[in-house]
Amino acid sequence: MAGFGEGFESALAAAKAGEEWAWTALYRYLSGPVQGYLRLRGSSDPEDLTSETFLQVAKGIRSFEGDEPAFRSWVFVIAHRRLIDERRKASRRPSLAATPEEAPDPDRFRGGDVEDEAMARLGSAQVEATLAPLTKDQKEVVLLRIVAGLSVSETAEVVKKSEGAVRILQHRAVATLRRRMEEGA
Amino acid sequence: MSKEEWSDRDLESLFAGREPTEGDLACLAPIVEAIRREAENPVRPEAGAIVPALAEAAKGSAVGAPVGHRGSKPWRRRLVTIGGVAALATVGVGSAAVASDGAAPGDLLYSVDQAFEAIGIGDGGIQERLDEATKLTENGQPDQALEHAANAYRKEGNDEAARALVQAAVSVQNQGAERSAEVRAQVSEMLQWMESTDAEGRNFGQGVSERARGVEEAASRGKSADAPGHNKDDSAGDSGDDSPGNSGRGRGTD
Numbered sequence: 001m002a003g004f005g006e007g008f009e010s011a012l013a014a015a016k017a018g019e020e021w022a023w024t025a026l027y028r029y030l031s032g033p034v035q036g037y038l039r040l041r042g043s044s045d046p047e048d049l050t051s052e053t054f055l056q057v058a059k060g061i062r063s064f065e066g067d068e069p070a071f072r073s074w075v076f077v078i079a080h081r082r083l084i085d086e087r088r089k090a091s092r093r094p095s096l097a098a099t100p101e102e103a104p105d106p107d108r109f110r111g112g113d114v115e116d117e118a119m120a121r122l123g124s125a126q127v128e129a130t131l132a133p134l135t136k137d138q139k140e141v142v143l144l145r146i147v148a149g150l151s152v153s154e155t156a157e158v159v160k161k162s163e164g165a166v167r168i169l170q171h172r173a174v175a176t177l178r179r180r181m182e183e184g185a
Numbered sequence: 186m187s188k189e190e191w192s193d194r195d196l197e198s199l200f201a202g203r204e205p206t207e208g209d210l211a212c213l214a215p216i217v218e219a220i221r222r223e224a225e226n227p228v229r230p231e232a233g234a235i236v237p238a239l240a241e242a243a244k245g246s247a248v249g250a251p252v253g254h255r256g257s258k259p260w261r262r263r264l265v266t267i268g269g270v271a272a273l274a275t276v277g278v279g280s281a282a283v284a285s286d287g288a289a290p291g292d293l294l295y296s297v298d299q300a301f302e303a304i305g306i307g308d309g310g311i312q313e314r315l316d317e318a319t320k321l322t323e324n325g326q327p328d329q330a331l332e333h334a335a336n337a338y339r340k341e342g343n344d345e346a347a348r349a350l351v352q353a354a355v356s357v358q359n360q361g362a363e364r365s366a367e368v369r370a371q372v373s374e375m376l377q378w379m380e381s382t383d384a385e386g387r388n389f390g391q392g393v394s395e396r397a398r399g400v401e402e403a404a405s406r407g408k409s410a411d412a413p414g415h416n417k418d419d420s421a422g423d424s425g426d427d428s429p430g431n432s433g434r435g436r437g438t439d
Contacts, residue, residue, distance in 0.1 A: 018244030023236045036224025058242035081312035127223040145200040147224040
């Protein structure tokens, strides 16, 4: 994942002061990866959860101190918690929410013409199928590493595991994906 | 390097979209790219719809807003109007300098945190309550941690979990086992499981009940010397038979 680039510190300071340009920049920087992470983790409403995540970030921004990697890690900690809360609420209201494992409707996030949408559905289905053999923990780690661009230590912070456990999980995930590639070939 | 033994550097390269040194990882590069592309889609609504709300929330514009409509107590209004936002000082979490409204019950800032949640800013959620309960356990208050978690689940309508937690709290208090290292370890493990499990509904309630019974048993075995708080989970939580979609398994409970 591409970094924010130069100017993160000034954007952070401006965001703390409530400057809209800064929030536009931060939102554009991370809302896509956050929503993508939530969608691929099976959120029933990743768009809404992304908004909730950013509102929580906005609430706490004035007491945040850290660099860009720490900020990114913090945002994904919040997103991760929101996802878990969504699942807990859904388990008590099954008639109102999708199950966590239900594949999200890729059409929600697509625009463009019919052909583009068909290709997008194919891509989404393929990614879902690719990740299907992974366990929940493996999928979580892989998505945080790839989509969120978090390091091993940052990922460990989000999922509340040791760095060693995260390394084991990513290793097993890669081994599983590679074996599936070999079987498919 | 033998088959399926990859260096951290190669996995870093793979995940970052760079060419890994190990040739047998190169075949996964298209998959990584597909995952990244799938995730990075245009976000709706557009930034313009939400940015003003984010900017206002950051400015703490709700500070000073009347909270009477929520029926909150006068002391909460005073906290909010006097500058409760500024009082939400940084509380370090882990090794990164991460902001959190991480006060726990009994902390000076906890009432401010609750004041914001009372007026609808930052709903807290179960995860925050579990974090707070973990801090209580680390502070040597496992019984209060259990009560705090019970209150959170009761508000969420999860009565089975709440009952089990209250029962465990009462047991700890009756046995005077707050200082028991075993009790604290059991409570810590239970809180970690509750934070990370994907068990839901009945499975979740049963998991809480089982662990709460473990706390009660530890409490009945009596007090022992102080011990440090919980350690991070070193297990991968990823057993060989943890097949996709399987739920109801906690860490190290196979």
